[in-house]
Amino acid sequence: MTASAARADTRPSPRKRAGNGAAPRDVADDVGLDALVGHAGYAVRRFQIWIFQDFIRTLGEVDIRPTQYSVLTVIGANPGLSQMAVAKRLGIERARLVHLLDSLEQRRLVKRIKSKADRRSHALHLTAQGETALAKFKRLAAEHERHVEAKIGKENREHLLRILAGFT
Numbered sequence: 001m002t003a004s005a006a007r008a009d010t011r012p013s014p015r016k017r018a019g020n021g022a023a024p025r026d027v028a029d030d031v032g033l034d035a036l037v038g039h040a041g042y043a044v045r046r047f048q049i050w051i052f053q054d055f056i057r058t059l060g061e062v063d064i065r066p067t068q069y070s071v072l073t074v075i076g077a078n079p080g081l082s083q084m085a086v087a088k089r090l091g092i093e094r095a096r097l098v099h100l101l102d103s104l105e106q107r108r109l110v111k112r113i114k115s116k117a118d119r120r121s122h123a124l125h126l127t128a129q130g131e132t133a134l135a136k137f138k139r140l141a142a143e144h145e146r147h148v149e150a151k152i153g154k155e156n157r158e159h160l161l162r163i164l165a166g167f168t
Contacts, residue, residue, distance in 0.1 A: 051148065058144040064137050067092065071100060072126065075110060076134050080123040082115065109133055 036042045055066050064072075070090050075081060087097045101124070104110040109130035112122035126134060149157045 050151070054147050055141070055144050058147065059137065059140045062133070062137060062140065068100060068104060069137055069141060071097070072104065072109060072130065072134050072137065075124045076126050076131065079125050080113075082118075082121045083112075083124060084121065086124060104130075 033042075052066055055069075059065075059069070067090075071086060071092075074086055074089060078085075083097060083101065084094065086092070087094045090097075092100070101110060101112065105112065108127055111125050111127050111130075113125060115121040115123050145157075152160070
């Protein structure tokens with residue numbers, strides 16, 4: 001055992017952490033953030049965490065994650081798009097997209113059809129089951145957006161979307 005490990009063993013045990021590893025709310029609130037308070041990146045990241053948690057909770061019954069929803073939505077809006085085009089448009093690494101498409105294909109939501117123009121490429125389409133599922137996912141995603149609006153207000157949500165439009 002190292003000296004630092006021995007010291008750690010003799011310290012009083014901290015309060016139990018929440019299931020996600022975060023300190024209990026009352027303890028975390030007492031921790032100062034110093035310069036982080038003024039960093040847009042820190043605030044955006046914290047908001048993103050909240051957004052993803054709410055999205056996952058809201059769409060939990062259909063087991064769809066934010067990236068899967070984005071891919072399905074883009075394919076639904078652009079039938080026949082190539083994997084490369086989807087990856088590029090959404091900023092997803094190609095290898096990660098292939099894995100994601102494999103899982104969506106196993107769920108019978110997406111189908112890949114060899115491109116007639118380039119046999120090395122696949123055209124992506126929603127299956128009939130995928131189209132039905134996407135309609136339900138969109139209804140649940142709209143509910144999630146209502147949660148965002150309730151959290152930050154309608155005008156702030158609209159303003160945030162205008163600010164972020166340059167990044168989409």
